[in-house]
Amino acid sequence: MIIRDNELGRIGVNTIPIPEDIRVLTAHYSFTGKIILLYRTGKEANEDYYHIALINDDGDGFKKIFSGEIKVSKKSNGIRILPFTDNRRILLGDYVLECFPDIDNCQYSKLLPLEYPWFITRDPRTFKYYSEPIISPDGKHIAWTTLRIQGAINFLGVLKRKKNKYKIENIQVISDLESFDKEKEDERYIIPRKIRGGEVKQFIDGGKAISLAGFDAWVQDLETGKIIKITNTPWYDETVIFSPDEKLGMVMTTRGSPKTSCSIFALLPRPYLLLAISPIIFHIYMYSIVGVRTIRKGNIGPAIIEIEKSMKDKNYMGVLLNDPKEEWVYISPMSWHPSGKRALFLEMLRGEIDKKGRPLKVRLIRVDLYDYIPSNLVLPSQTPNNIPYAIKGIKMVWKVLTYRNKRMEGKIRGRYSGYINYSNKMSFRLNIIEFRYNNFSDDGKNFYNGYEKTVFSPSDETVYEADLKLVGEENGEMRLKVTFSKLFGEEPVRIIFDKDINGNPKSYGYVKYKDVILKVEDLLP
Secondary structure (H helix, E strand, O other): OEEEEOOOEEEEEEEEOOOOOOEEEEEEEOOOOOEEEEEEOOOOOOOOEEEEEEEOOOOOOOEEEEEEEOOOOOOOOOOOOEEOOOOOEEEOOOEEEEEEOOOOOOOEEEEEEEEOOHHHHOOOOEEEOOOOOEEOOOOOEEEEEEEEOOEEEEEEEEEEEOOOOEEEEEEEEOOOOOOEEEOOOOOOEEEEOOOOOOEEEEEEHHHOEEEEEOOOOEEEEOOOOOEEEOOOOOOOEEEEEEOOOOOEEEEEEOOOOOOOOOHHHOOOOOOOHHHHHHHHHHHHHHHHHHHHHHOOOOOOOOEEEEHHHHHHOOOOOOEEOOOOOOOEEEEEEEEEOOOOOEEEEEEEEOOOEOOOOOEOOEEEEEEEEOOOOOOOOOOOOOOOOOOOOOEEHHHHHHHHHHOOOOOOOEEEEOOOEEEEEEEEEEOOOOEEEEEEEEEEEOOOOEEEEEEEEEEEOOOOOEEEEEEEEEEEOOOEEEEEEEEEOOOOOOOOOOEOOOEOOOOOEOOEEEEEEOOEEEEHHHHOO
8 A cells, every 4th residue: 555645755554474374463673674573373372482583574584583481470561572772682571582693693592581670560559560661772771661559650770681680770760750749839739740751662862762652642851851742632642653763753643533532632722631631541541542452443543743743733643554444453562664764563453352362363564655765863872870850769669669649639820810729539439630720821811711520430430521611812612521431341441421310411512622623422433
């Protein structure tokens, strides 16, 4: 398939042929342009037995480099394929695979366990000690996101080769644990932080920064802590994987799927949008991503974007690479060929998974940028060892082990006028988070009045509602109620349109911003 784009020119999107007798689980480009495959065959009775092979991106040159048992902890997030820039090692999540003399010419390989910090793996409040580990271009540093009952925490550490294992040392927390600070002058008022957080996805800027996933994609400068928004749309844009010249990105996105994009929650710009919808972000992920992979017709990309344009243009679509009519749907990961002119992503057949949640049918898609001329590639540099704002040492261990979400409440001042009254009430079964806007304005040009409220339940329905008006140079309003089914039920999260006990619909309403109107009923299956 050839796609023609005014800016990027001709883009080829084609399936890579793979041997019929293997079942690919994941794949990733190496730093020499080979594709590394993790796969199983129909011959293994042992569910923990895997193979790793190389293949050219035209489907030729299949070469096995490893076969054996790879046991992963229940608290890890499965096996990953992340090659080191030295082309000798591959991070597999809980292990590092060493290839001799190198990956391309591998004569034999050695699987060594990777030891994560004890205070993370053994703590009962940790349910995934890593979700997406990443390796720095200098090959010395590892970053990962730990998922805990209290939320997600991002770590950076130094990878050390020991006699029969790898170990992570010099560990630092590089994300924020709290969302607010108290005003020093008046403690009735609180100040929202510009949060450093979200799942880590890729080292960029030679290893001096990290890309992060959330409702939008972000970049965090490791030395300064500054974060920059990369996608700026109402769609759910999670992962962006930067090209080798860091001018383009492959983005996992719902932008090509109006009926499942959940843009209704973000169309109307708000001063603290992520805080306001944070109680339902996981519902949105489960609805628009997991639901589409299992039961719901829709599209989660990927798309190719120009990074600079994406940061500036809220309506920028980029180039969608997946056919929305297909039953094949994107799964992670995405990766780039070292030339910067080709990329790789994976798709699974919707709903077809095994008892361990692994896709039964995966195909490899190669993207060719026939007319794109890459800029100079960003070269590896030293990832900083000492992050100025990070939590380190014994203080870090204590903070992680004893951390509790502070349900801070108070008023958020508008820089020009008014305030937002923020409340966060928690009981045994419910968490009620509310934003009440009182003539709030940061710029003196746009003013907010009304409220957003979420009644969150970990084991039952969660309800988000808003009655909010924006007036001034920009105009818009939200008048809606959306009820989500429980997060971990027998089926993926859905939006409930049934009647409540009073005969009223559980989900209804609309959002209007400028000339765009989105209705909740547009999300009807």
